Amino acid sequence: MLSEQTSPNNPETNSRPAGSAENDAGPPTLNDNDLLEMYRTMVLSRVLDQRIWQMNRQGRAAIVASAQGHEAAQVGAIRALDPERDRFYIYYRELTTMLALGITPLELLLGFLAKDGEPLSGARQFPLHGAIDRQRCDIVSFSNVVATQLPQAVGVALADKMRGEKRVTVAYFGDGASSMGETHEAMNFAAIHRLPVIFFCENNKYAISVPLAQQMNIESVATRATAYGIPGIEVNGFDPVAVYEAVGAAANRALAGDGPTLVEAVVERFLPHTSDDDDTRYRPAEDLEGIRDLDPIPATEKLLRASGALDDALDQEIKSAAQKIVNQATEDAENAPFPEPHDFYDQVYAPGSPGDQS
Numbered sequence: 495m496l497s498e499q500t501s502p503n504n505p506e507t508n509s510r511p512a513g514s515a516e517n518d519a520g521p522p523t524l525n526d527n528d529l530l531e532m533y534r535t536m537v538l539s540r541v542l543d544q545r546i547w548q549m550n551r552q553g554r555a556a557i558v559a560s561a562q563g564h565e566a567a568q569v570g571a572i573r574a575l576d577p578e579r580d581r582f583y584i585y586y587r588e589l590t591t592m593l594a595l596g597i598t599p600l601e602l603l604l605g606f607l608a609k610d611g612e613p614l615s616g617a618r619q620f621p622l623h624g625a626i627d628r629q630r631c632d633i634v635s636f637s638n639v640v641a642t643q644l645p646q647a648v649g650v651a652l653a654d655k656m657r658g659e660k661r662v663t664v665a666y667f668g669d670g671a672s673s674m675g676e677t678h679e680a681m682n683f684a685a686i687h688r689l690p691v692i693f694f695c696e697n698n699k700y701a702i703s704v705p706l707a708q709q710m711n712i713e714s715v716a717t718r719a720t721a722y723g724i725p726g727i728e729v730n731g732f733d734p735v736a737v738y739e740a741v742g743a744a745a746n747r748a749l750a751g752d753g754p755t756l757v758e759a760v761v762e763r764f765l766p767h768t769s770d771d772d773d774t775r776y777r778p779a780e781d782l783e784g785i786r787d788l789d790p791i792p793a794t795e796k797l798l799r800a801s802g803a804l805d806d807a808l809d810q811e812i813k814s815a816a817q818k819i820v821n822q823a824t825e826d827a828e829n830a831p832f833p834e835p836h837d838f839y840d841q842v843y844a845p846g847s848p849g850d851q852s
């Protein structure tokens with residue numbers, strides 16, 4: 495099923511190449527059941543995100559960078575990848591990505607409440623930071639210093655190429671991060687060595703309070719790809735199918751040895767930068783009203799209803815199941831203990847290494 499939506503930056507097409515792709519074979523076509531599953535994840539992500547935001551306002555949860563508005567882009571990208579094979583160098587706004595990779599709402603909430611059992615850092619880091627190892631899937635987020643994850647992703651992709659391992663590494667980042675020096679170095683190096691990397695930019699048009707026009711003299715982040723001689727694809731990030739197709743083609747290129755691709759998913763940030771930010775100081779209220787009309791969750795619901803894959807009863811079931819899962823996870827996370835002081839270094843030093851104090 496193909497979406498009727500068009501790109502906010504480019505009303506002509508859903509995706510637009512800025513460079514040339516030698517191997518632009520797309521991924522398998524999605525059917526209604528695939529889209530229904532993606533819709534479930536998007537609904538769950540929205541309910542969980544709203545809960546975390548609410549708990550922050552009640553003083554119960556730490557800082558949160560909301561993924562509201564980014565759900566379709568994140569779920570579409572993961573659908574085109576293989577959680578067991580690929581590597582995910584995420585940034586702080588990846589709640590839907592984490593759910594789509596199989597991290598549970600409880601595990602995510604444990605991080606926001608700094609409770610024991612959180613899988614990325616043992617709840618010793620900023621929420622969604624740390625790493626999960628290969629036994630589950632390779633998720634890495636060492637810090638929120640903007641753009642540092644790009645050279646890290648490129649380094650690990652180089653290692654995979656040298657070892658002859660067939661994996662795709664995805665580096666996630668925002669439009670603001672695309673203006674950083676690390677981004678230039680990472681894309682340049684990955685292009686020269688034809689590394690199996692997807693640079694996945696979620697362009698929500700703001701870097702905290704700085705709008706796009708004040709961080710770059712171009713309209714589309716994807717056009718940066720031309721400078722490195724790699725394909726750059728701008729895609730409507732409110733359309734999960736369009737994102738799936740763009741990322742699937744990029745993954746095929748990477749696995750075929752044709753090198754990196756820059757995929758720019760154009761999205762909107764529905765909430766302030768983080769729960770510590772007040773966007774009323776820099777963002778006009780009308781701007782927010784307009785973008786809410788493009789919300790990808792009702793849009794996907796509409797598509798599924800139009801194709802007959804979703805009716806009132808099923809939609810109700812999906813929405814109440816999400817609410818139930820999040821309610822249970824909230825209760826379990828609140829009842830979970832805080833970590834013990836003695837295992838503070840467990841996530842820092844490898845067992846048996848000089849710093850190991852276990």
Ligand SMILES: Cc1ncc(C[n+]2csc(CCOP(=O)(O)OP(=O)(O)O)c2C)c(N)n1
Pocket residue numbers: 587638639640667668669670671672698700701702763767
């Ligand atoms: C090197 C560096 N400079 C500044 C910051 C403060 N900072 C945190 S997030 C952010 C904006 C990033 O915007 P963008 O990359 O567009 O991602 P978004 O948060 O909009 O998803 C900034 C400037 C930082 N973390 N690291």
